[in-house]
Amino acid sequence: MAEKHAITVTVNGRLYRAEVEPRRTLADFLREDLNLVGTHLGCEHGVCGNCTVLVDGKSTRSCLMFAVQADGREVLTVEGLAPNGDLHPLQRAFWEHHALQCGFCTPAMLLTAYEYLTTRPDAGTDEEIREAISGVLCRCTGYQNIVTAIRAAAKQMAPSP
Amino acid sequence: MAEVATKRPRWIGKSMPRVEDLRFLRGKGRYIDDLKLPNMAHAAILRSPYAHARIVRIDTSAAERLPGVYKVVTGKDVAERMNPLPTFAVGPIYQHLLAVDKVRYAGEAVAAVVAENRYIAEDACDLIEVEYEPLPPVVDPFEAMEPGAPLVHEALGSNIAYSRTFTFGDVEGDFANADHVVSARLRWPRSSAMPMETNGAIGDYDEGTGTLTIYANSMNFTYFQWLIATSLKIPASKLKVVPINAGGSFGSKFFMHKVPTMAGFLSMVAGRPVKYVEDRIDHILNNDHCGSDRYYDVSLAFDNDGTLRSLKIDCVDDYGAYLQFGTGTHGNALAQVVGPYRIQSVQYKLTAVLTNKNQQGAYRGFGSEVNNWVLERMVDLAARKLGMDRAEIRRKNFIRPEQFPYKIPTGNIYDSGNYEGVLDKALKLVDYEYWVGERERARQEGRYLGIGIVTAQERSVFSSTEFWFWFDQPSFPVTSSPESATITIDPTGKFVVTLHSLAFWGNSPETVVTQVVAEEFDVDPSDIVVTYADSQHALPGTGPGGSRFTVMVTGALVGASARLKEKIKKIAAHELEVSPDDLEFSEGKVRVKGSPDRALTLDQIALKAYMFRLDLPEDIESGLEASYTYDHPYTTLPSADRKDLGVFYPFVGHACHIAVVEVDPETGQFTYHKYAAVHDCGTVVNPMTLHGHITGGAVQGLGTALFEEYVYDESGQMLTASFMDYLVPTAMDVPRFDIDHQETPSPYTPYGIKGGGEGGRMMSPGAITAALEDALEPFGVRITELPITPSKIVGWIQQARGGQA
Numbered sequence: 031m032a033e034k035h036a037i038t039v040t041v042n043g044r045l046y047r048a049e050v051e052p053r054r055t056l057a058d059f060l061r062e063d064l065n066l067v068g069t070h071l072g073c074e075h076g077v078c079g080n081c082t083v084l085v086d087g088k089s090t091r092s093c094l095m096f097a098v099q100a101d102g103r104e105v106l107t108v109e110g111l112a113p114n115g116d117l118h119p120l121q122r123a124f125w126e127h128h129a130l131q132c133g134f135c136t137p138a139m140l141l142t143a144y145e146y147l148t149t150r151p152d153a154g155t156d157e158e159i160r161e162a163i164s165g166v167l168c169r170c171t172g173y174q175n176i177v178t179a180i181r182a183a184a185k186q187m188a189p190s191p
Numbered sequence: 192m193a194e195v196a197t198k199r200p201r202w203i204g205k206s207m208p209r210v211e212d213l214r215f216l217r218g219k220g221r222y223i224d225d226l227k228l229p230n231m232a233h234a235a236i237l238r239s240p241y242a243h244a245r246i247v248r249i250d251t252s253a254a255e256r257l258p259g260v261y262k263v264v265t266g267k268d269v270a271e272r273m274n275p276l277p278t279f280a281v282g283p284i285y286q287h288l289l290a291v292d293k294v295r296y297a298g299e300a301v302a303a304v305v306a307e308n309r310y311i312a313e314d315a316c317d318l319i320e321v322e323y324e325p326l327p328p329v330v331d332p333f334e335a336m337e338p339g340a341p342l343v344h345e346a347l348g349s350n351i352a353y354s355r356t357f358t359f360g361d362v363e364g365d366f367a368n369a370d371h372v373v374s375a376r377l378r379w380p381r382s383s384a385m386p387m388e389t390n391g392a393i394g395d396y397d398e399g400t401g402t403l404t405i406y407a408n409s410m411n412f413t414y415f416q417w418l419i420a421t422s423l424k425i426p427a428s429k430l431k432v433v434p435i436n437a438g439g440s441f442g443s444k445f446f447m448h449k450v451p452t453m454a455g456f457l458s459m460v461a462g463r464p465v466k467y468v469e470d471r472i473d474h475i476l477n478n479d480h481c482g483s484d485r486y487y488d489v490s491l492a493f494d495n496d497g498t499l500r501s502l503k504i505d506c507v508d509d510y511g512a513y514l515q516f517g518t519g520t521h522g523n524a525l526a527q528v529v530g531p532y533r534i535q536s537v538q539y540k541l542t543a544v545l546t547n548k549n550q551q552g553a554y555r556g557f558g559s560e561v562n563n564w565v566l567e568r569m570v571d572l573a574a575r576k577l578g579m580d581r582a583e584i585r586r587k588n589f590i591r592p593e594q595f596p597y598k599i600p601t602g603n604i605y606d607s608g609n610y611e612g613v614l615d616k617a618l619k620l621v622d623y624e625y626w627v628g629e630r631e632r633a634r635q636e637g638r639y640l641g642i643g644i645v646t647a648q649e650r651s652v653f654s655s656t657e658f659w660f661w662f663d664q665p666s667f668p669v670t671s672s673p674e675s676a677t678i679t680i681d682p683t684g685k686f687v688v689t690l691h692s693l694a695f696w697g698n699s700p701e702t703v704v705t706q707v708v709a710e711e712f713d714v715d716p717s718d719i720v721v722t723y724a725d726s727q728h729a730l731p732g733t734g735p736g737g738s739r740f741t742v743m744v745t746g747a748l749v750g751a752s753a754r755l756k757e758k759i760k761k762i763a764a765h766e767l768e769v770s771p772d773d774l775e776f777s778e779g780k781v782r783v784k785g786s787p788d789r790a791l792t793l794d795q796i797a798l799k800a801y802m803f804r805l806d807l808p809e810d811i812e813s814g815l816e817a818s819y820t821y822d823h824p825y826t827t828l829p830s831a832d833r834k835d836l837g838v839f840y841p842f843v844g845h846a847c848h849i850a851v852v853e854v855d856p857e858t859g860q861f862t863y864h865k866y867a868a869v870h871d872c873g874t875v876v877n878p879m880t881l882h883g884h885i886t887g888g889a890v891q892g893l894g895t896a897l898f899e900e901y902v903y904d905e906s907g908q909m910l911t912a913s914f915m916d917y918l919v920p921t922a923m924d925v926p927r928f929d930i931d932h933q934e935t936p937s938p939y940t941p942y943g944i945k946g947g948g949e950g951g952r953m954m955s956p957g958a959i960t961a962a963l964e965d966a967l968e969p970f971g972v973r974i975t976e977l978p979i980t981p982s983k984i985v986g987w988i989q990q991a992r993g994g995q996a
Contacts, residue, residue, distance in 0.1 A: 053310065062308075067225035068218015070438065072387045073471040077914035080387050108218035121216040125208050128879045131887060132697030133215025134222065134387040134438030160922040167914070169387050169439050170697045172886035172951075173922040 037101040041066065042110025050097045056090075057081045059097035060107060068108040068137045072167065079166035082138035083107050089145045089165070108137030111144065119186040120144060120179070129179035131170030138166045143180045153184035202709040203942055206879035207716065209702045211695060223391035223408040223435045224468045231393065232261055234457050234467040235312035237302040237319050238476060239294035242328035242547035242907020243341065246292055246321065249302060254315040259307035262461040263315065266291040266301065273456060277418040277448055279517035279658050281353075281666050283346035284545070286513040288422070288452055293326070295343050295512035296547050297907050298476025303453065305461040328907035332486070332509040332544040343512055343545040352514055353543040353661065357525075357833060359600035360536025365501035369492035373572040378976035379561045381484035381509070381901040382894070383475070384554045385919055386697075388438025390450040390478065391468030394458030402429045403459065407451040409444035410434035410693035411734035414671065416726045422452050423459070430455075432726040434693030441891065441952075442553030443480040444696055445736045446516075475912045480552030481901060483520055483561045484509040491569040497577055497584045499532050499570070504562075505540040511548035518543050520551065520558030522657025523737075525601045526840035527559055527648035530566045531610045532588040537600045541661075547907045555891060557737060560953040563647040567957035568975070571964070581961070582618060585646045586611055596938070602835035604825070605648075605843040606937045606945075613869050613933050614646055617847035620931050621867035626851050629864075634969060639854040640864070641966025645957035649844035649872060651738035651946025654826030656839045663833075673822045674743035675730035678708065678751045680759075680815040682801040684779075684794025686712075686719040688748070692732030693723060694740055698948060699880045706876055707745050707942075711752035713776050714793065731820050738946025741876055742842060743821055745941045750819030758811065762800055763791050765808045825939045842937045842945040844872035848889070848958035850926075854966040856988050859981030861963065863926035868954065871933040873945035878932065881947050886928050888951020894920045896956040896977050967991075 034049040041064060048063055057074075060066045060083070069092055072080030076094040083092045084106040112118040117125070120140050130136040146153075146162040153159060159177045168176065214220055251263040266289045275285040289300050302319050306312035329335045329343065335350040343350055366372060392407040403425055410416075410432050417427035432451060437444050450467060457465040469478070488505040508521070521541050528537055556563075574584040589610040590597050597605045618624075626642050633640035655672050659665035677689040688708055694700030701721040709716045724730070733739065760771035763781040767774075767789055774781050782790035799806050800815045807813070827837040851865040868885055875881055898918035902910040911917040936943020956977065963984070964974045970991035976983075 051310075061225075065227075066218075067222075068220075070222070070388070071224070073914050075471060075913050075915065078387060078471075078919075112217075117213075117216065125212045125216060128209065128883050130212060130215055131699075131883055132386065132388065132437065132439040133212070133220050136215050137218045140216070156927070164921040164923045167387060167919050167921065169385060169441070169891070169919060170887045171883060172888075172890035172925060172928070174886050174927060175883060177922070 035098050037098055039100045040104040042107060042113060052096065052098055054097045055093055056095040056097050056100050057092035060092060066107050066109050070134050070137060072134070080135045080138045082141055082166060084141050084145055087145065089142050106141065108140055111140060120183040123179040123183035123186065127175050127179040127182060129171060129175040135166055135168045139163060139168065139176055142166050143183070147184055147187060151184060151188060153181045200710055201713065202706040202716065203874065203876055205706065205877065207702060207706060207877060209699050209880065210705050210716070211699060211701045220436055222388055222438050223393065223406060226393060226406060226435065228393060228395055228464040231464040231466055232305045232307060232461060233309040233312050234303055234305050234454070234465050235309060235316050236300045236473060237316040239290065239297055239299045239301050241294055241323055241325050242297045242330065243326040244294050244323040245326060246290060246294065246301065247324050248322040250320040251302065254304060254318040257311065257315045257318060259311035260304060260315045261463070262305040262457070263319065264303050264457070264460055265289060268460065273424060274422050276422055276452065278513065278515050279519065280514035281517070281662050284344050284352060284514050286515070288449065288456060296549050297909060298549060300477065303457055305457050305465050328547040330546055330548070330903055330905055330907045332507055332546055335544050335546050343547060350545045351542060352510065352545050353518055353541065355661065356538065356540040358538050359834065362501050362503060362536040362538040365536045366492045369500045370494045371576060372490050372492050373569065373576055374488070374490040375568060375572060375975055377487040377489060377565055377568060379483055379485045379564065380977055382482045382554070382899040383478065383901060384441035384443035384480060385917070386439025386441060386443055389469035389471065389474040390444060390447050392451040392454035393464055393466045394454035394456070395464040396458040398462065402431060403455050404431045404433060405451045405455045406433045406435050408435045408437040409440070409447035410726060411446045411736060413692055413726050413729035414731040415446070419448055419452055423455055430726065434723045434725070437693065437696035440696035441555040442557065442736065443478055445553035449479055471914065472912055475917060476909055477549055479515060479550050480554060481511060481549055482554035483551065483558050485561055487565055489565055489569055491573055493573045495577070497579050497587045499534050499573065499588045501536040502529065502534050503538045507542045507544060509546050509548065510543050511546060511550040513550040514543070515550060515552065517658050518661050519658040522660065522839065523557040523559040523650070524562035525836060526603045526650040526657070527843060528562055528601055529599050530563065530647055531590055531608070531845055533590055535600065548903055553736065555888060555949045555952045559650060560892070560956065563645070563953050564957045564960065567645045567647060567961065571961055581644050582614060582623065586614060602829065602837050604838045604841040606841050606939055607935050608843065608845050608871065609933065609935050610646060610845050613845055613847045613871050616931055616933060617849050617867055617869040620869060620929055621849040621851065621865050623849065626865065633853065639856055639966040639969065641852055641854065641962045641964065641968065643850045643958045643960065643962030643965055644847065645954050645961065646847045647954055647957060649738065649846060649947070649950040649953050650840040651842045651844060651872065652742045652823065652840065653737035653739060654823045654839045656826065656829060656837060660829040660833065660836050670826065671822065672733045673731040673820050674747050675732050675818060675820040676744055676747035676751050677730070677816065677818040678748070678755050680755070680793060680797050682797050684792065684797040686714065688719060688721045689724050690721065690732070690744065691724050691729040692734030694735055694744065696735060698735055698740065699877065700740060700744065702880060703741050703744060703876055704748060707748045708752065711749065714779050730818055735948070738948040742940045742944050742946055745944055746821030746824065747819050749941045750821055751817045754817035754819060755815065758815065758817065759796055761808055761811055762796050766791060766806065842873070842940055844870065844945045844947060844950060846870040846950050846954050848954040850958040850962040852962045852966055854963065854984065859984035861966070866926040867929045869931045869933060870947065870950050871935050872947035872950065873937045873940070874934055874943040875932055876944060882930050884948050885930055885951040888949060889928060889955040890920050890925045892952040892955030893925055893959055896959045897979055900978050
């Protein structure tokens with residue numbers, strides 16, 4: 031077994047120190063070591079995007095990143111979207127517009143949409159929303175309600191005039 | 192039922208946001224891979240690199256020496272300690288948990304490692320040495336049928352597992368008397384449900400009691416769990432399967448037995464809890480749930496006026512190396528083989544062939560989606576031959592509303608329908624006349640715009656006979672497919688509903704239950720909690736599959752509600768000193784009809800039922816709980832000569848999908864102008880979730896039609912073993928859908944509900960194929976195979992242009 035490396039990672043605003051094997055993926059670190067199991071593994075090839083988390087605000091395949099690469103960085107997972115128990119406007123919109131069925135891709139979709147709305151607070155066109163979420167595969171919904179929900183959330187999140 | 196039918200539904204028919212969602216939105220879904228047991232180990236599987244080979248020798252010693260490895264097992268252990276896996280196959284087609292003596296497809300499990308973590312388990316797999324003696328693989332089903340072809344199962348003596356011709360009605364007479372016959376060779380390739388979550392299980396064997404607990408993301412057929420126990424050679428009473436939410440199935444987790452059996456077996460041999468969750472390659476190579484893989488020769492006989500008379504189907508289906516569900520996927524096709532049309536006779540020849548590939552299982556449609564595509568292709572050919580409008584030839588042949596219940600030539604019954612109503616709604620929704628005009632204008636401008644229409648069936652709620660009516664001497668002619676529910680009102684008056692199969696795999700069982708129970712008792716949905724029994728506590732349950740769950744669980748809930756209401760009324764009648772018949776349920780209370788002030792709340796009654804025995808009538812037991820097992824409400828046996836297959840799939844919905852596309856002939860790419868879908872699956876319980884099913888299913892169908900294919904090379908190697916090669920549609924690949932409904936209730940089911948879980952995928956392949964063919968009509972292209980890739984489109988156009996690019 032390879033030598034372990036000490037890392038310090040901020041996850042959902044909380045600082046974690048850990049020792050990990052160099053080959054440990056960020057996904058396994060989050061799921062197995064921190065017990066943040068809301069990040070789901072769909073393919074482990076970096077294609078399905080179901081393991082997407084935000085690293086320093088950028089959407090990242092946690093199956094393709096090693097935990098050691100997250101050293102000194104900030105990670106946001108679905109568990110950090112609404113830490114006080116309420117629903118984030120995106121979560122609420124996904125619920126109201128039936129934008130999930132099995133729920134497996136939902137954390138990745140939420141985080142991808144969260145990142146997108148930070149760059150396009152008005153949500154843009156349907157085409158743009160579809161392009162933004164095209165890196166996350168959903169096998170249940172056919173995507174239509176996800177597009178609707180992201181647009182609805184953008185309205186909710188817009189600062190009042 | 193009578194009581195609810197007379198009053199306006201309050202919760203049935205409402206687009207209630209799902210009660211399942213809050214846990215998933217927060218990342219607290221508790222999927223199988225999220226669960227951890229104390230002292231739990233992890234498994235990885237070594238898979239065969241050969242499609243066909245004899246296993247000469249396996250050396251596990253280096254793997255066993257790796258620190259962190261607890262146990263390595265091979266086919267030898269399995270042969271000694273286990274029975275083969277369950278199957279509906281007739282004849283010597285046995286599948287073992289790990290290959291015994293030989294491997295029959297690339298990816299078949301050869302050895303399993305149990306280790307401290309998955310990393311070490313996979314390291315250890317690399318250290319297992321297997322000596323194979325490669326055998327010639329048989330990959331093409333037609334070569335597999337040739338004399339002298341390598342045999343997948345030597346004991347069977349042939350690769351043809353099944354071949355029989357069924358004739359329903361006067362096929363030869365109808366063909367002889369028809370004005371025209373069109374014929375086509377059609378090809379539907381292998382694809383797969385491909386849920387985002389793979390199959391997984393945790394086995395936890397308790398040596399103290401000899402009980403094996405298996406947590407699994409599937410639990411269908413609780414009355415068949417003894418089959419898993421039989422494989423494991425343990426008493427069925429000592430097997431406890433605990434159902435865990437599934438991250439999608441679409442059929443792929445339908446009676447998923449191999450992965451739970453694997454986790455259970457490994458736990459028994461390793462002496463600790465063992466988790467085994469397929470990775471994506473495990474799943475693609477080995478999920479036992481590939482979809483249909485069919486080659487068709489089809490002829491349709493019809494008259495000058497467009498009357499469709501008779502249908503001949505000759506199908507070769509490449510089932511792969513094993514045959515777990517027999518040929519049940521063709522039973523599905525036979526349930527609605529003539530579609531919505533008054534076709535009077537049918538010949539159906541099936542040849543089921545074994546090859547060196549992973550076996551077929553269930554994928555949304557279970558084989559009937561293929562028949563829909565085939566039949567709709569043939570109807571389009573007939574329309575083109577006659578120069579008829581493709582909507583009008585369909586309209587002309589529809590079974591009329593007054594003809595229901597309608598018996599089709601195979602013997603199955605269609606319960607109800609108004610197909611013309613659906614067609615008219617769809618034509619209006621898409622604005623058919625407008626697009627017909629646009630198509631003409633586009634063609635004049637040298638653009639390739641096409642319209643595709645399908646009008647097809649969505650059978651729902653299977654009975655079990657389709658798994659065995661193929662055989663004169665079936666191995667196990669089961670006729671049950673029940674679903675159960677238990678309703679408990681706790682001492683505080685709140686509801687707990689227990690389901691008896693794993694109903695959640697992305698559908699909305701808890702929402703359905705909540706809506707039905709709220710309707711039955713007129714209580715607030717927030718007072719209802721839904722939970723799942725494990726297999727040791729489960730009443731007979733079949734689970735989702737074949738679009739059965741909503742109908743069947745509603746039947747169980749209505750039955751359990753009636754029992755519970757009777758008891759509640761007796762308690763309340765005793766207290767209020769009235770006759771139980773004078774009481775009614777309203778807004779969380781039981782009240783005297785006509786004097787709403789004389790009422791008891793459910794929590795008052797519940798408290799009495801649990802705590803105040805001396806206030807109860809003499810013959811009433813303490814507590815408030817009732818269960819009901821609802822059997823399939825309409826199923827009959829096949830005739831002995833199999834000229835009538837009986838009623839086996841009688842709640843038949845209908846849909847019309849219309850796609851409008853425009854093709855770029857240079858690149859083979861196309862864009863959607865419009866996609867409209869109108870469905871009729873009886874009474875709608877929740878329009879919002881039904882829309883979700885239709886949209887998601889239609890997108891899966893588009894995946895099958897346009898992108899997805901399991902490609903094996905001539906040596907039996909899978910060439911599409913990752914999402915880089917097996918293309919699941921992304922958000923950018925699919926259209927926006929306009930969806931509408933018509934509601935024609937079933938006369939046979941509670942509330943008139945029909946199943947609606949598969950209709951999207953049963954329609955969209957036909958609609959997109961027809962639209963693309965219509966767009967390419969100026970080139971005279973006939974589309975006879977899927978997937979329709981851009982390179983194929985360009986090739987067809989080049990061919991039409993005489994090889995000129």
